[in-house]
Amino acid sequence: xxxxxVWTAPADARLRxxxxxxxxxxxxxxxxxxxxxxxxxxxxxIGATRPPQIPLAADETAFLQDRRREPLRAGHPVAWALLTxxxxxxxxxxxxxxxxxx
Numbered sequence: 001x002x003x004x005x006v007w008t009a010p011a012d013a014r015l016r017x018x019x020x021x022x023x024x025x026x027x028x029x030x031x032x033x034x035x036x037x038x039x040x041x042x043x044x045x046i047g048a049t050r051p052p053q054i055p056l057a058a059d060e061t062a063f064l065q066d067r068r069r070e071p072l073r074a075g076h077p078v079a080w081a082l083l084t085x086x087x088x089x090x091x092x093x094x095x096x097x098x099x100x101x102x
Contacts, residue, residue, distance in 0.1 A: 005034075011032060019043060020048070
C-alpha cells in the first residue's frame with residue numbers, strides 16, 4: 001500500500017506562493033517532487049489560484065474575432081502565446097527550424 005502523503009504548512013504556503021506568481025502545475029510539481037495530479041488536487045482543495053491573465057487589447061480581440069482575416073503565421077506572437085500559456089514553453093521565443101543555424 002502506498003504511503004500517505006502528509007501536507008505541511010510550508011508545502012501549502014510554497015504551493016500557494018508559486019501559483020500566485022503564475023507558475024504552472026508542472027513547474028510546482030517538479031519543485032515539490034510530486035505528481036502533477038497530486039499538486040493540482042491539493043491546490044484545488046486549499047484554493048491556490050493563478051492570477052488572472054492580462055487581457056488582450058481591444059484591437060487584438062477584434063482582430064482575433066474577425067472571421068474574414070487571414071490565418072496567423074506560424075510563430076505569430078498572439079498565436080504562440082495562445083499555444084504556450086500555462087505550459088513549460090510559456091515565455092519562450094518561437095524558433096522556426098530554419099532559424100536553428102545561428
